[in-house]
Amino acid sequence: AEAQWTQTLAANGNVVAWQEAVIGSELSGLRIAEVKVNVGDSVQRGGLLATLAADTQQATEAESRAALMESEAELAEVMANAARARKLRASGFISEQQVIQAGTAEQTARARMEVKRARLQADALRVAQTRIVAPDAGIISASNATVGTLTQPGAELFRLIRQGRLEWRAELTADESAQVRKGMAVELMVAQGQVVHGKVGAVSPAVDAKTR
DSSP: OOOOOOOOOEEEEEEEEESSSEOOOOOOOBBBBEEEOOOOOOOOOOEEEEEEOOHHHHHHHHHHHHHHHHHHHHHHHHOOOOOOOHHHHTTTSHHHHHHHHHHHHHHHHHHHHHHHHHHHHHHHHHHHHEEESSSSEEEEEOOOTTTTOOOOOOOOOOOOOEETOOEEEEEEEEEHHOOOTOEEEEEOOOOOGGGGEEOOOOOOOOOOOOOO
């Protein structure tokens, strides 16, 4: 007689982070002023993890803001002069050359203002970067940030398990992995006999050449 029964594969493997984000500072040479989280803390996307000393960046931003305001005032004055020149030219009191010079001065003043506006935006971005925030919700799995140390380019300050999700990476032989398909049901035995039910999320397309 024909019959069907469930075939079970037993495997071992490690439970690891589904995806782990490495978080560092985009600014170098700044002192870490405050650390807000510890290993194991849950954070939300955009949550504050640490702050850097921002005195110099804030002063530079204020200087750029003042320079932009000065440039805007100069542009307003030049625009008024250009408008006055066009009216006088229509009445025949000044030459076309003077009108062209007034228009050129207006364009030059506007370009200077745009340069200072861009500089202010760059300074404001550097001030914002003194706040190190979480790129996604999750759990802090590692922390190398210490108050008083200087940030270095490319240095890791925190590791974040994205969305707090973990996955089990089962180790199967080449023959066993050929029997596994994405979406198959899995029962994972964890601490104290607890069983976690899940599904196969992915099957590696390759096996270890030495261990098979």
